[in-house]
Amino acid sequence: MRSALLGLFLLAGLAQAQVVLKTYYAEDLVRSPGVLEVSPGFTTVLDFWDQVDAAFSAKRELLRIEGGGPRLLLSAGMVGTATGPVPVKSGMTDLVVEVGGRTLLFTVRIAPGEYPRRYQILLRRGQGGTYAPTGQGVAPTPPAPPVQASPKVEAPAPNQPPQDPGPQVAFTTAVQAPTDASGRVSVFFTLENRGRNPVSFALNDLEVLQEGKPLRFSVRRDPLKAVLNPGEGQSGVILVEGVKPGELLLRWRGVELGPGRSFALERRLLGTTLEIQTGDGR
Known part of the structure; x- marks a missing residue:
């Protein structure tokens, strides 16, 4: 195509x-x-x-x-056909x-x-649905700031609010290798917001790089929206053009709405082999 x-x-x-x-x-x-x-x-x-x-x-x-x-x-x-496999x-x-x-x-x-x-x-009806397979990683939690010791304090202050864990997004990718020499690669992905606040993933904040150079790509995703509320998920496919043998870098910057914190999900993928990654996105 x-x-x-x-x-x-x-x-x-x-x-x-x-x-x-x-x-x-x-x-x-x-x-x-x-x-x-x-x-x-x-x-x-x-x-x-x-x-x-x-x-x-x-x-x-x-x-x-x-x-x-x-x-x-x-x-x-x-x-097999007279002109080759189809x-x-x-x-x-x-x-x-x-x-x-x-x-x-x-x-x-x-x-x-x-x-x-x-x-x-x-497994059964009533089981919570997910937009990504089980066992996948969650974006790591930023370390909490150190708590300075307070001498002569016998008990913590009552009703202390829990610490904010920051954005938590499950990110899974699967690569379909090209079947010909076109250099066209499909990267299937799933996102799931497991945090407390909405998160946003704009298409303008997505990059696909090879050897430090950006590659052309298009994105299809379902549901068609950039903001995922807590508990919501999204699946889609990134169609990448001009891929050569070697490693691809997929980087998607997100924003946690409310606190306004930015974070990034990254994957290093091989454009010539099939691989599935469910590790931590960062």
């Missing part, structure tokens, strides 16, 4: 919520399959409540399964996933589309 089309997809795709989020529950999937959709050339992301033990499909030539921990990445398989355009198969001692059933439909998808699988 040419760079001119990427800009068009960014404008039209944001309005159509191209990064789709749907929730399934394990108590239903052990009895009847849930439907997953995969578009050729794009990745479908599955986030589970626990670590994935195994994943199987009866038609592995149709479906590519990757990932690790509590996340799976699905994409259309490749078939992605499967359409088809249907099953997906069986073993998670937490449960066997979950899915039906996978491969059909044309123009965006990635994301599904969330929780």
Whole structure:
């Protein structure tokens, strides 16, 4: 897809919520399959409540399964042609996933589309949903200022207010390596505000660097907003252009509204391999 089309997809795709989020529950999937959709050339992301033990499909030539921990990445398989391998355009198969001692059933439909998808699988209804897999990191808490000793004080002052832990944002990234020499890389991300105050992540404050030089990129995110209130989350994809073999630096500056404190989330990613990071964002 040419760079001119990427800009068009960014404008039209944001309005159509191209990064789709749907929730399934394990108590239903052990009895009847849930439907997953995969578009050729794009990745479908599955986030589970626990670590994935195994994943199987009866038609592995149709479906590519990757990932690790509590996340799976699905994409259309490749078939050989006279001009070389090309992605499967359409088809249907099953997906069986073993998670937490449960066997979950899915039906996978491969059909044309123009965006990635994301599904969330929780253990049961009533479980708190999350926009990122369990076990992920939280932005570190700034150290509290030292407390000076007060001689001859036998007990702390009553009703002392708790210290403010500062912004706490869970940040997870997954990279889809390019399938050709185009140098186009997809970075899937999730953000979740676990702090006490709203936080803001403006697109103007996002940088993608390689060898110290900025790269062109576009962003699609769902829900379409920059401010996340406490407990809210967001998922999306960053489409990066002109990536060469080597390390990428992803830096997103945020602002904690109220106190007005600034902080930064950073990831160092390889643009030529698939990797999933759930470490601390800082």
